[in-house]
Amino acid sequence: MEFAKGHGTGNDFVIVPDLDDALPLKDAQVALLCDRRFGIGGDGLLRVAPAEDPGAEWFMDYRNADGSIAEMCGNGVRVFARYLLEHGLAEGPEVPVATRAGIKTVTVDGDELRVDMGAAVFGTVSQASVEGFTWPGQVVSMGNPHLVCHLGDDAELEALELFHQPRYDAALFPDGVNVEFVVGAAPHVRMRVHERGVGETASCGTGACAVGAVALRHAGLDTGVCRVDVPGGTLTIEVTDETLYMTGPAVIVAEGSFRL
Ligand SMILES: N[C@@H](CCC[C@H](N)C(=O)O)C(=O)O
Numbered sequence: 001m002e003f004a005k006g007h008g009t010g011n012d013f014v015i016v017p018d019l020d021d022a023l024p025l026k027d028a029q030v031a032l033l034c035d036r037r038f039g040i041g042g043d044g045l046l047r048v049a050p051a052e053d054p055g056a057e058w059f060m061d062y063r064n065a066d067g068s069i070a071e072m073c074g075n076g077v078r079v080f081a082r083y084l085l086e087h088g089l090a091e092g093p094e095v096p097v098a099t100r101a102g103i104k105t106v107t108v109d110g111d112e113l114r115v116d117m118g119a120a121v122f123g124t125v126s127q128a129s130v131e132g133f134t135w136p137g138q139v140v141s142m143g144n145p146h147l148v149c150h151l152g153d154d155a156e157l158e159a160l161e162l163f164h165q166p167r168y169d170a171a172l173f174p175d176g177v178n179v180e181f182v183v184g185a186a187p188h189v190r191m192r193v194h195e196r197g198v199g200e201t202a203s204c205g206t207g208a209c210a211v212g213a214v215a216l217r218h219a220g221l222d223t224g225v226c227r228v229d230v231p232g233g234t235l236t237i238e239v240t241d242e243t244l245y246m247t248g249p250a251v252i253v254a255e256g257s258f259r260l
Pocket residue numbers: 011044064069070071072073074075076144145178195196197198203204205206207
């Protein structure tokens with residue numbers, strides 16, 4: 001089986017080209033491919049399959065490292081577009097990608113890629129707990145679910161123990177949730193994230209979108225730009241009247257074959 005490996009701000013993915021849609025991967029196969037000791041290793045897997053939607057040629061079949069399906073992956077869609085561009089499967093500068101959360105258009109922006117992610121949808125206020133500490137959290141949908149919690153300072157963010165899934169209101173999130181922990185205020189915030197179906201990762205694109213949108217809203221801004229630092233780098237979030245753009249790097253680091 002051919003594969004490639006890529007990452008966006010340290011959020012890494014196994015890429016499986018399945019151009020004839022002949023390789024529907026089972027959960028256990030995805031988990032093996034993403035295993036860092038027994039497989040290739042990745043926070044998730046991107047299967048490149050033909051799109052059914054006429055607005056895009058390719059569908060990003062995104063799976064979390066545990067094999068579970070998620071609606072959307074912000075770093076993944078940039079890495080997916082980079083793969084298409086490098087393999088002559090798309091021409092650019094605009095690359096429409098079909099996802100479970102609709103078509104996302106990725107645009108080449110110098111060395112980086114900019115994605116029209118669609119507007120953030122704000123929900124209720126809930127809470128998340130880690131090791132007996134509880135923070136209020138803003139619910140945000142970027143196609144997939146997020147809970148954005150603000151912490152007091154950098155020391156509190158550094159000290160956070162994210163080996164385990166933060167506790168959350170399971171009635172509100174029956175399918176689980178990605179939890180972001182943030183310090184700072186717009187136009188510049190820092191975050192760590194615990195991803196549903198993965199664990200703590202070096203970055204989460206949809207999480208950074210949710211965090212940037214919340215930071216701008218806290219600053220009383222309906223539109224604007226917010227820099228979001230993640231452990232693996234920096235993503236830039238721009239909120240306009242119509243939509244939300246995320247800009248950041250995406251690189252392919254390896255290609256090879258794997259015995260499944
Ligand atoms: N890392 C991703 C998000 C991947 C999906 C997430 N774990 C979920 O289950 O919703 C990103 O860059 O957005």
